[in-house]
Amino acid sequence: MGWLSRLFPGSKKPANASVAPAPAQAGIPPEKVGLDGAFDESGLAKRVALAFDEDPQLDDLERLWVAQLGSKVVLKGEVPNQDYLSRAVSIARGVNGATDVDTSQVKVG
Secondary structure (H helix, E strand, O other): OOHHHHHOOOOOOOOOOOOOOOOOOOOOOHHHEOOOOOEOOOHHHHHHHHHHHHOOOOOOOOOEEEEEEOOEEEEEEEEOOHHHHHHHHHHHHOOOOOOEEEEEEEEEO
16 A cells, blocks of 8 residues: 555545646645645645655555645654655655655654
8 A cells, every 4th residue: 555545545646646736726835735736735745645655765654654734744653764764854855835844753763
């Protein structure tokens, strides 16, 4: 099971899903742009999950979760080592609309 389907059950990946879609209409804040460019309250978290799915170095871990608080990406749970967490943070920071990544709720090891 991939990141997107595990974190957002019932959400279907649109055929035109993108980590960096163009907003479907003017005025949508970058953190609220969904996978297909439409407004989505969890748009940033979903695009981060999609970015994790697209990275071959990040195997899906059932103990790491992605959330968002406004434009801040929040990672929660456990990772096996610091390298994994560093990779996840780097990818999350690279997603349009992310202004910060909070890892204070992640246990390493």
